[in-house]
Amino acid sequence: MISRKAKYALRAMIALTRAQERGAMMSIAEVAAAERIPKKFLEQILLDLKRQGLVASRRGKAGGYLLLKQPDSITFGEILRTIEGPIAPLPCLSRTAYRRCEDCVDESECEIRMVFSRVAEATRAVLDATTLAGAISIEIAGTSSLDHGK
Template sequence: MISQKAKYALRAMIALTHAEERGEVMSIAEIATAERIPKKFLEQILLDLKRNGLVESRRGKAGGYLLLRRPDRITFGEILRTIEGPIAPLPCLSRTAYRRCEDCVEESECEIRRVFSRVAEATRAVLDATTLKDGISKEIAGTSSLTHAK
């Protein structure tokens, strides 16, 4: 499950993607209002995104925030890692912050790790292949009708 902060970050990035399509920048207040995100919380999120090279800010009357790269070059995985850190259900499965599980005797024999390894790989595959541009399209590339079944 992703945090509320990550959800807000994704919503803010999608709002900036729509703004880019219109050739506009958005102020913090505009994003906060449009996406129903608390302004103070959004300021921190945008600062994190800026520090990690995903957005830039412009000062002045026509200032605001905009994407630093094209929407087809920014993935959901990149945004989530910026806000949440590693995308792994277990510390022993993290690519960027690997840590052996304290209670593990032998990783190669761990049944739990084997199952969650498949979960982690599938999750990364979707998040790292889905761009902001994909996110605003009505049909996300690579999905099937089974994905939408309840």
């Protein structure tokens, strides 16, 4: 399960994607209101995304937040890693923060690791292939098969 912070980050990035399509920027207040995200929490999320080079802010009356990269090059995986850290159900499966499980005798024989390795690979494949632009196009096209568990 993803955290509320991660879900808010994804929603904020989708809102900024929609704004970019209109040639606009969005203020924190606008994103917070549109996506029903607490403003103070959103400020921290946008700061994390800004530090990672995903968004930029501009001051002034016509200022706000905008994406620094094209929506078709920002993946859900990149956003989640920025907010949550590694995408792995077990520390021994992390690509960026590998750690041997304390109670593991032999990783090559660990049935739990074998099953969750498949889960991790499938999850990464979806998250790293799904861009903000792709998510918006799914929404525009209607409900996807994922929405109905098919």
